[in-house]
Amino acid sequence: MTMTLAAIADAVIEKAGKRPRFIVAIAGPPGAGKSTLADTLQEELTRRGEKSAVLPMDGFHMDNGILEERGLLKRKGAPETFDVRAFIDIVKAVRKADEEVLVPVFDRSREIAIASARVVAPETRIILTEGNYLLLDEAPWKRLDGMFDLTIFVGPSYEVLEERLRQRWIHYGLDDAGIEWKLYGNDLPNGKRIIENSRPADIAIEIFETA
Numbered sequence: 001m002t003m004t005l006a007a008i009a010d011a012v013i014e015k016a017g018k019r020p021r022f023i024v025a026i027a028g029p030p031g032a033g034k035s036t037l038a039d040t041l042q043e044e045l046t047r048r049g050e051k052s053a054v055l056p057m058d059g060f061h062m063d064n065g066i067l068e069e070r071g072l073l074k075r076k077g078a079p080e081t082f083d084v085r086a087f088i089d090i091v092k093a094v095r096k097a098d099e100e101v102l103v104p105v106f107d108r109s110r111e112i113a114i115a116s117a118r119v120v121a122p123e124t125r126i127i128l129t130e131g132n133y134l135l136l137d138e139a140p141w142k143r144l145d146g147m148f149d150l151t152i153f154v155g156p157s158y159e160v161l162e163e164r165l166r167q168r169w170i171h172y173g174l175d176d177a178g179i180e181w182k183l184y185g186n187d188l189p190n191g192k193r194i195i196e197n198s199r200p201a202d203i204a205i206e207i208f209e210t211a
Contacts, residue, residue: 004209008037008152009044011203015150016126021097023127023147027134027198028154029191030077031164033207037154038130051124055094057131059104060087061113074181076111078190079133084140091129091147097122109172132190135198145199153201160207161191 016022026034026041038054045052060083067073072081093101102116120127133141135151156164165187169179 001205002207002209003203003205005037005040005044008041008203008205009048012041012045012126012150013048013050015202019149020125021095021127022125022149023091023095023129025134025144025148025151025201026128026130026154027132027136027151027194027201029161029194030132030187031161031168031191032154032156033164034130034132034154037152038128042128045126050126051121052126052128053118053120053124055090055103055118055120055127055129056105057082057087057129057134058106058108059113059117060084060090061106063113064111075186077132077186079136079138079141079193082133084143088143088147091144094120094127095147132194135201136194137197137199142199150203151199151201152203152205153198154205155195156206158188158191162188 012022012024026038028034035056038056042052042054061076062081062083064073064076067076067081072078075081090101090103099122101120103118103120104113104115105117106113129148134144134148135153136142162183165183166179169182174182
């Protein structure tokens with residue numbers, strides 16, 4: 001279904017109630033619009049007087065050197081190329097809401113994760129985690145089951161995903177061969193895996209509208 005940004009914000013605030021720390025998971029395939037939703041939702045929550053922050057899963061990419069050693073560099077972005085344990089540790093630390101937590105952020109232009117690049121303050125009430133595999137029902141990702149207070153799955157059609165991903169890699173300057181590999185050798189197969197093997201979300205949407 002399609003939901004407006006306002007309706008999603010309403011749902012988050014209603015479910016959060018008066019809890020001092022509320023963690024939302026925004027999951028879905030590559031190119032679904034998870035980052036855009038997280039960022040615009042954070043802005044909307046701020047507009048409504050809520051203190052919120054975005055915690056991106058992409059900051060937990062393994063380093064390229066490790067991926068190369070393991071023969072996984074070309075599959076960067078697949079479930080096996082993330083430091084899941086570190087992500088789980090950060091979510092647990094954030095859950096406590098008793099001290100500042102520094103989290104990494106992925107720089108896509110350089111294809112590297114930058115450590116301690118974003119602050120989650122103890123007074124920040126709503127945490128918007130976003131990433132492909134937050135609901136993936138496969139080890140070790142299934143260890144995240146039960147760690148979120150509200151789950152959202154964003155899943156546009158295959159055609160929408162394909163076009164968005166193509167435009168992403170054009171934007172980052174890949175040649176035609178590189179784009180074809182990213183699309184059909186990695187991103188779209190990962191997307192199919194996510195759609196077919198993710199746990200049901202509390203809210204499932206195809207497209208969100210900012211109005």
